Amino acid sequence: xxxxxxxxxxxxxxxxxxxxxxxxxxxxxxxxxxxxxxxxxxxxxxxxxxxxxxxxxxxxxxxxxxxxxxxxxxxxxxxxxxxxxxxxxxxxxxxxxxxxxxxxxxxxxxxxxxxxxxxxxxxxxxxxxxxxxxxxxxxxxxxxxxxxxxxxxxxxxxxxxxxxxxxxxxxxxxxxxxxxxxxxxxxxxxxxxxxxxxxxxxxxxxxxxxxxxxxxxxxxxxxxxxxxxxxxxxxxxxxxxxxxxxxxxxxxxxxx
Amino acid sequence: xxxxxxxxxxxxxxxxxxxxxxxxxxxxxxxxxxxxxxxxxxxxxxxxxxxxxxxxxxxxxxxxxxxxxxxxxxxxxxxxxxxxxxxxxxxxxxxxxxxxxxxxxxxxxxxxxxxxxxxxxxxxxxxxxxxxxxxxxxxxxxxxxxxxxxxxxxxxxxxxxxxxxxxxxxxxxxxxxxxxxxxxxxxxxxxxxxxxxxxxxxxxxxxxxxxxxxxxxxxxxxxxxxxxxxxxxxxxxxxxxxxxxxxxxxxxxxxx
Amino acid sequence: xxxxxxxxxxxxxxxxxxxxxxxxxxxxxxxxxxxxxxxxxxxxxxxxxxxxxxxxxxxxxxxxxxxxxxxxxxxxxxxxxxxxxxxxxxxxxxxxxxxxxxxxxxxxxxxxxxxxxxxxxxxxxxxxxxxxxxxxxxxxxxxxxxxxxxxxxxxxxxxxxxxxxxxxxxxxxxxxxxxxxxxxxxxxxxxxxxxxxxxxxxxxxxxxxxxxxxxxxxxxxxxxxxxxxxxxxxxxxxxxxxxxxxxxxxxxxxxx
Numbered sequence: 001x002x003x004x005x006x007x008x009x010x011x012x013x014x015x016x017x018x019x020x021x022x023x024x025x026x027x028x029x030x031x032x033x034x035x036x037x038x039x040x041x042x043x044x045x046x047x048x049x050x051x052x053x054x055x056x057x058x059x060x061x062x063x064x065x066x067x068x069x070x071x072x073x074x075x076x077x078x079x080x081x082x083x084x085x086x087x088x089x090x091x092x093x094x095x096x097x098x099x100x101x102x103x104x105x106x107x108x109x110x111x112x113x114x115x116x117x118x119x120x121x122x123x124x125x126x127x128x129x130x131x132x133x134x135x136x137x138x139x140x141x142x143x144x145x146x147x148x149x150x151x152x153x154x155x156x157x158x159x160x161x162x163x164x165x166x167x168x169x170x171x172x173x174x175x176x177x178x179x180x181x182x183x184x185x186x187x188x189x190x191x192x193x194x195x196x197x198x199x200x201x202x203x204x205x206x207x208x209x210x211x212x213x214x215x216x217x218x219x220x221x222x223x224x225x226x227x228x229x230x231x232x233x234x235x236x237x238x239x240x241x242x243x244x245x246x247x248x249x250x251x252x253x254x255x256x
Numbered sequence: 257x258x259x260x261x262x263x264x265x266x267x268x269x270x271x272x273x274x275x276x277x278x279x280x281x282x283x284x285x286x287x288x289x290x291x292x293x294x295x296x297x298x299x300x301x302x303x304x305x306x307x308x309x310x311x312x313x314x315x316x317x318x319x320x321x322x323x324x325x326x327x328x329x330x331x332x333x334x335x336x337x338x339x340x341x342x343x344x345x346x347x348x349x350x351x352x353x354x355x356x357x358x359x360x361x362x363x364x365x366x367x368x369x370x371x372x373x374x375x376x377x378x379x380x381x382x383x384x385x386x387x388x389x390x391x392x393x394x395x396x397x398x399x400x401x402x403x404x405x406x407x408x409x410x411x412x413x414x415x416x417x418x419x420x421x422x423x424x425x426x427x428x429x430x431x432x433x434x435x436x437x438x439x440x441x442x443x444x445x446x447x448x449x450x451x452x453x454x455x456x457x458x459x460x461x462x463x464x465x466x467x468x469x470x471x472x473x474x475x476x477x478x479x480x481x482x483x484x485x486x487x488x489x490x491x492x493x494x495x496x497x498x499x500x501x502x503x504x505x506x507x508x509x510x511x512x
Numbered sequence: 513x514x515x516x517x518x519x520x521x522x523x524x525x526x527x528x529x530x531x532x533x534x535x536x537x538x539x540x541x542x543x544x545x546x547x548x549x550x551x552x553x554x555x556x557x558x559x560x561x562x563x564x565x566x567x568x569x570x571x572x573x574x575x576x577x578x579x580x581x582x583x584x585x586x587x588x589x590x591x592x593x594x595x596x597x598x599x600x601x602x603x604x605x606x607x608x609x610x611x612x613x614x615x616x617x618x619x620x621x622x623x624x625x626x627x628x629x630x631x632x633x634x635x636x637x638x639x640x641x642x643x644x645x646x647x648x649x650x651x652x653x654x655x656x657x658x659x660x661x662x663x664x665x666x667x668x669x670x671x672x673x674x675x676x677x678x679x680x681x682x683x684x685x686x687x688x689x690x691x692x693x694x695x696x697x698x699x700x701x702x703x704x705x706x707x708x709x710x711x712x713x714x715x716x717x718x719x720x721x722x723x724x725x726x727x728x729x730x731x732x733x734x735x736x737x738x739x740x741x742x743x744x745x746x747x748x749x750x751x752x753x754x755x756x757x758x759x760x761x762x763x764x765x766x767x768x
Contacts, residue, residue: 004574005610008601029491031293037543041572054500055491060297062260085500088509089264098261113505141502172502210686235541235567244566244597246653246684249625253600285747287549310756311747316553318516341756344765345520354517369761397758428758 010242011222011252016073018047020201021223022166023238025231026079026208028052032064034231039072042234048106049074050227053081066102080110080137087124088114099132109159110137112170118155122162129163135204136162139170139178149193156198167198168227171206175228179205186215200224213237214247222252266498267478267508274303276457277479278422279494281487282335282464284308288320290487295328298490304362305330306483309337322358336366336393343380344370355388365415366393368426374411378418385419391460392418395426395434405449412454423454424483427462431484435461442471456480469493470503478508522754523734523764530559532713533735534678535750537743538591538685538720540564544576546743551584554746560618561586562739564685565593578614592622592649599636600626611644621671622649624682630667634674641675647716648674651682651690661705668710679710680739683718687740691717698727713737725749726759734764 014021025046030038038046049069056062056078069076078099086095099107109125116124121136128134136159138152147155156167170178179187194203200220206228207213216224222241229237239245243252270277281302286294294302305325312318312334325332334355342351355363365381372380377392384390392415394408403411412423426434435443450459456476462484463469472480478497485493495501499508526533537558542550550558561581568574568590581588590611598607611619621637628636633648640646648671650664659667668679682690691699706715712732718740719725728736734753741749751757755764 003570003572004568005613006606007569007597008603029297029488031296033289033293033296033545037545040543040545041541044572045570052492053502054495054498056260057263057498057500058259058301058491058494060259060300081500081502081505084505085263091264094262101261113502232541235570236564238570239566242566242569244569244593246565246593246625249593249596285553285744287552289545289549289552308748309758310751310754312516313519313754313756314515314557314747314750316515316556337756337758337761340761341519347520350518357517369758 007244009253010244013241014223016044016047018223020225021241022047022204022225022227023229023234024048024050024204024225024227025234026050026052026228027231028055029059030065030231032061032068035065035068038231038234039068039074042231043072043074045234045238046074049076050108051076051078053079054085055079056082063102066104070103075106075133077104077106077108077135080108081113083107083109083124084111084114087116092124096128096131105132106135107132108135108137108168109164110168110170112137112139112141118158122158125159125162125164133165134163135166135168136164137168137170141170141172141177143177143182149190152190152194153197156194156203160198160202166202166204166225168204169194169206171208171212171228175206175208175212180212184209184212186212191219195220210236210240210247213240217241217248218251263500265509266500269497270479272300272303274479276481277497278303278460278481278483279485279490280304280306280460280481280483281490282306282308282484283487284311285315286321286487288317288324291321291324294487294490295324295330298487299328299330301490301494302330305332306364307332307334309335310341311335312338319358322360326359331362331389333360333362333364333391336364337369339363339365339380340367340370343372348380352384352387361388362391363388364391364393364424365420366424366426368393368395368397374414378414381415381418381420389421390419391422391424392420393424393426397426397428397433399433399438405446408446408450409453412450412459416454416458422458422460422481424460425450425462427464427468427484431462431464431468436468440465440468442468447475451476466492466496466503469496473497473504474507519756522756525753526735528556528559530735532737533753534559534716534737534739535741535746536560536562536716536737536739537746538562538564538740539743540567540685541571542577542743544573544580547577547580550743550746551580551586554743555584555586557746557750558586561588562620563588563590565591566597567591568594575614578616582615587618587645589616589618589620589647592620593625595619595621595636596623596626599628604636608640608643617644618647619644620647620649620680621676622680622682624649624651624653630670634670637671637674637676645677646675647678647680648676649680649682653682653684653689655689655694661702664702664706665709668706668715672710672714678714678716678737680716681706681718683720683724683740685720685740687718687720687724692724696721696724698724703731707732722748722752722759725752729753729760730763
């Protein structure tokens with residue numbers, strides 16, 4: 001789908017609303033006008049926006065910001081750390097009310113900073129999935145906690161069974177934990193093994209760094225679900241998906 | 257102080273105008289509209305703004321920019337490199353006039369790029385402190401100039417005695433000299449020793465990198481003075497101060 | 513040329529329209545308002561803008577964006593990867609029509625992602641130079657393809673002879689291939705040797721990283737041509753050119 005001129009043999013992108021090929025963007029404190037600027041340029045390429053971790057706690061004009069995204073038809077959710085901040089304080093009911101107060105239609109359930117027995121986590125997913133669409137995140141923000149592949153698969157499957165719309169593979173804003181090594185390099189064997197068991201359209205891979213985006217696009221294809229994309233990186237990402245940046249230029253040409 | 261919803265047991269932030277818990281932001285060339293955007297989102301969390309080094313020399317609309325900050329009640333000062341650029345050219349009197357021309361109420365005295373005998377530096381502080389509120393910076397921009405802790409303490413104390421409102425511990429925009437190693441890692445022993453002699457509310461720690469901000473918040477607390485914060489990182493920093501980002505999430509919970 | 517106050521002995525900058533001392537900026541997806549903000553602050557310091565690689569394919573409001581730059585008197589061109597995307601699809605004539613459709617006055621010819629026999633590349637340069645002002649790029653985006661200095665010189669000279677207004681030394685947005693090592697460090701011997709044969713005003717050095725900008729300014733001077741500058745880094749770069757940032761502060765003072 002060309003906006004401005006015709007190039008032949010461009011990989012086909014799915015169309016919004018998508019079930020795969022999602023781009024999830026992280027807003028970690030945009031102003032209202034910056035949201036408008038983002039929407040002008042990247043709105044057509046963005047499927048869902050996360051207000052990073054608990055930034056919503058200290059963000060002015062939150063209701064107005066949510067309204068801008070809503071008018072653009074882009075769902076928004078609070079980062080999973082906010083869910084955890086409520087849960088660790090025994091304020092889960094307050095969290096549910098907060099979601100309603102702000103008219104949220106999506107929510108993230110995660111255990112990146114706190115320990116929750118997995119059965120309990122799945123109960124949270126199950127309960128919340130009656131109120132909103134749930135995205136759940138697997139993987140710790142703690143770089144020293146490394147799970148074996150079978151464990152990732154088991155956790156992801158249980159969360160999908162409990163009601164998660166998508167599961168997110170944790171990477172943080174920096175892209176250096178969870179499915180990545182310290183250096184930001186992908187744990188390739190882990191990803192391969194996960195994909196033998198979990199359908200790829202159910203997973204959103206957090207991939208804030210360009211090399212990570214390229215890696216997943218080359219492995220899974222144009223329409224892989226990618227997350228934690230910075231607002232200014234949505235246009236660049238879209239060109240990588242389409243084989244129109246140096247990084248994937250030859251990958252797609254060679255496939256023909 | 258919640259903007260949008262209530263979470264219990266959040267560390268208490270000091271209120272503006274603060275003597276500790278300051279966030280000093282570096283503006284290295286924002287447009288007028290970008291200043292407005294910054295103020296909308298981060299104004300309530302920002303205590304003072306530095307126009308980085310001598311960027312004011314080539315910045316259009318300088319008077320209009322200063323006016324925007326003034327209307328928002330946020331003091332602004334020119335980076336110390338500008339002071340040095342005037343001094344090395346024997347134009348100190350021009351510098352004083354320039355401060356008046358632009359209605360500056362704060363100024364920075366530093367010796368990061370030039371050598372000034374310390375007595376002379378203290379005289380500059382003393383003179384300027386009769387005209388404006390002085391912030392002085394200790395530490396060289398030259399990565400090879402490393403001072404012993406007792407030297408840092410002696411310099412800081414002399415500058416406070418000469419009239420500095422706060423002393424800044426040099427790190428540059430990149431955060432890799434002065435109180436940091438090349439890698440950006442904090443010189444921990446140095447910081448500990450400085451704090452045995454200089455009251456922590458008198459020091460602004462330049463901490464442009466997230467890991468550095470986390471380190472100082474864990475050492476000194478929510479209300480540590482931090483500087484050289486990028487405009488887009490003020491909201492993230494505020495969540496780190498409050499234990500609402502993964503990095504300090506458990507630190508504050510465990511303290512209770 | 514001071515905007516706001518007088519400092520003596522500032523290195524002399526060439527004036528627009530320049531033949532040397534060019535700053536080429538990379539726009540990789542700015543919104544219309546972001547272009548306006550950029551122009552307000554950095555327009556007077558910017559000589560030419562590149563719409564990075566093939567970002568124009570997925571950028572909304574392309575015509576309006578081009579209009580904003582045109583009104584500011586700043587030439588714009590599509591990144592070389594777009595030329596290559598058309599050529600590899602046997603759509604060179606479409607490319608020429610696309611340039612006309614959008615009223616482009618400049619175009620880039622490159623072979624960073626595809627292999628083109630050099631004679632053929634020079635024919636493209638020659639043909640396009642009858643339609644627009646041509647900038648051609650030497651060097652591969654592939655980090656494993658390393659040319660000897662004599663080869664760089666031969667390629668550059670042939671392209672200038674074929675009609676290139678300027679030749680660009682490839683570095684990518686990241687600044688880690690071509691004239692740079694993986695680490696971003698300059699291949700100093702290569703640059704020295706190129707400069708023995710090619711006039712420096714004919715070359716634009718891609719230098720997205722600050723250390724690279726500093727290196728070229730110290731080698732060639734205030735008025736070196738630098739490219740792939742991020743919009744927010746134009747003001748900082750201008751201070752480095754003028755010896756008003758720590759990095760080049762002493763370099764220019766010592767030369768007097």
